[in-house]
Amino acid sequence: MELDDRKLKILKAIIANYMETGEPVGSRTISKYTDLNLSSATIRNEMADLEELGYIVQPYTSAGRIPTDAGYRLYVDKLMSDKDEEFAELKETRNELLERVDRLEEMLKQVARVLASNTQYATMITSPHYQDPKVKFVQLSQVDDDSMLAVIVVDGNVIKNKMINVHQELVNDEVLKLNILINTFLQGAALHDINIEMIETMKQQAGKYAGVLEGIFQGVIEAIHEAEELEIYTSGGTNFLKYPELSDATKATKLLEAFEDKKALNDLADDAINKADENNIQIYIGDESPVKSDDMQDLSVVTATYQLKEGAKGTIGIFGPKRMDYKKVVSTLKSLTEELDDIFSKKKE
Amino acid sequence: MELDDRKLKILKAIIANYMETGEPVGSRTISKYTDLNLSSATIRNEMADLEELGYIVQPYTSAGRIPTDAGYRLYVDKLMSDKDEEFAELKETRNELLERVDRLEEMLKQVARVLASNTQYATMITSPHYQDPKVKFVQLSQVDDDSMLAVIVVDGNVIKNKMINVHQELVNDEVLKLNILINTFLQGAALHDINIEMIETMKQQAGKYAGVLEGIFQGVIEAIHEAEELEIYTSGGTNFLKYPELSDATKATKLLEAFEDKKALNDLADDAINKADENNIQIYIGDESPVKSDDMQDLSVVTATYQLKEGAKGTIGIFGPKRMDYKKVVSTLKSLTEELDDIFSKKKE
DNA sequence: ATTAGCACTCAAATTAAATGAGTGCTAACA
DNA sequence: TGTTAGCACTCATTTAATTTGAGTGCTAAT
DSSP states (O other), X not given: OOOOHHHHHHHHHHHHHHHHXXXXXXXXXXXXXXXXXXXXHHHXXXXXXXXXXXXXXXXXXXXXXEEOHHHHHHIIIIIOOOOXXXXXXXXXXXXXXXXXXXXXXXXXXXXXXXXXXXXXXXXXXXXXXXXXXXXXXXXXXXXXXXXXXXXXEEGGGEEEEEEEEOSSOOOHHXXXXXXXXXXXXXXTOBGGGOOHHHHHHHHHHHGGGHHHHHHHHHHHHHHHHHHHSOXXXXXXXXXXXXXXXXXXXXXXXXXXXXXXXXXHHHHHHHHHHHHOOTTSEEEEEGGGSSSOOGGGGGEEEEEEEEEOTTSOEEEEEEEEETTOOHHHHHHXXXXXXXHHHHHHHHHHO | OOOOHXXXXXXXXXXXXXXXXXXXXXXXXXXXXXXXXXXXXXXXXXXXXXXXXXXXXXXXXXXXXXXXXXXHHXXXXXXXXXXXXXXXXXXXXXXXXXXXXXXXXXXHHHHHHHHHHHHSSEEEEEOXXXXXXXXXXXXXXXXXXXXXEEEEEEGGGEEEEEEEEOSSOOOHHHHHHHHHXXXXXXXXXXXXXXXXXXXXXXXXXXXXXXXXXXXXXXXXXXXXXXXXSOOEEEEOGGGGGGSGGGOSHXXXXXXXXXXXXXXXXXXXXXXXXXXXXTTSEEEEEGGGSSSOOGGGGGEEEEEEEEEOTTSOEEEEEEEEETTOOHHHHHHHHHHHHHHHHHHHHHHHO
């Protein structure tokens, strides 16, 4: 059997309608919904074909049809003309975004929030992460009598502050010397460069201040890990409850808990970065998700990858019911990542 | 009518039972539940009295009884002998807590998480906040050709990193001078000390580097605000869904959304700090909450105030159904705040 | 190839009946 | 006088029966 143009049109209409209502859609509805004036009977015949082809199913005998995962997939791959407007909305997003973006963390949280409230789906965003980041420099200073502050700056301007308790007071001159020592060794160092040998050499040269170095190493290692690891921010989990097919108590609880499971989200983000297409967009429908849990069964996830100038990448994800408005989500994500790329490159100039 | 000892015992039994089951409790149940061997008929008589006194109600004619807010209040104030064990659990908590507490933020998040998973209620914790914090010192350093890093340390060791774009490169010596200038003026300054006059004087003395100062002022002001404002971390919102009386779709959505409303939580934290009793514990039952929203109607909130050595205070809150296990919650909170006070004072030594 | 018509199906909504936990009251008892 | 057994009554909840209506597949006519 052929999947001709008319069948495609009908399938598209079914999916579109189901997205709106969340209810199985019947032949009568479609016969009115489309522009190809056909009677419900004809539609019924076509629907029977589409069902045979595996794009739609009846949840029970003599109910309307709902799309299968394959149906959604076809929709996403072929039917979703992304040549649509939706750009007014984007401008809005942009302004909301730029309002007060001083810290990366705040900004990412805000992105997640804005995105969730715009789309009415659950959203996540990861911080950008770097491969094998290097120490840019370390700055040691005396805070008060018994504590020093080590500021460690790592690739991508990840900054780690580390308070260190010292039991002897250092005079200015000594702090200066220590600073020079530290930077001589550590500037440009990656994690694998920091070995016992290096540590020993430094300790020797630091003499009686060797103790201070301990704290610094600790801080450096933590800073590098932080730059490598990715923070994950989520927002709008409650939106799950807005979709009847997800909102019965047990299902909702599981979804919300899964959505708080940073580990799983992390896996998803990793997978998304690897698989993303040339548009940096990746769509998982139900089972397709790399997170193999029953909870994901009922969800679709659309991810986008954004990029800092220096090559560090992060992931944005939108979690919704399978009948989510893919077109809108994809276009929103596309413009958002463009925004972000823009902002990040501006920041550096 | 008198609220004699027997009535109290019965009331206590009713509340305890209702806490377990969440179902209205009848006379028969109580006649078995208590040690004062009475028949259900007698209990019924007593219950009628308790109802007249306003401590319990029937949700509908000829159902069992459930406690009123007044009933819970009495329970909390009088009946809740806190001379109970529950200390094994605490030790556990402690260990989980200490596992990896490098950054305050991480630690607070962890506290919220552990607490939520231990109690099965929703939890929040605020960062400690300071009154009128002062700048401890500022450290300026060159990161690369066109950016500088200002590290601003404020009372309570709140550290703010501020990247500043500079369009002229500074040599080491100049950075040093600038550092001295900045610290001369800003060390020990509170927000109200930073006025136009001061800024102007500094700018004059900085000469062609006046531009750099802009960024520093901005950073200083932000840092002070951050030290003053309180971050709020929440966890376990999904626990609401575990209690049937809270878990119908609309109610749950509202609760979860309210629980994400940082503004409201902030108000609550403020109120809690002011009202807390000598034990630093404060209990809000339903309407008593300072957050006047319908959603709070069905909740009770127990808060505890913890304290950093230097006088900065933070709030921990536990949100649950009115039938929450007050005894357990209060004792958990008490030991937790002790833990925290302990940890914080250790940190400083 | 399309469509009107009709008998048929079945989830969901509605109504009805059965169940049972719990009550208040009365009268008997220690 | 306080306590209790017994009984009629209430009403949310459960279960069963029914009605409703959207939607289907098939057939025969256009």
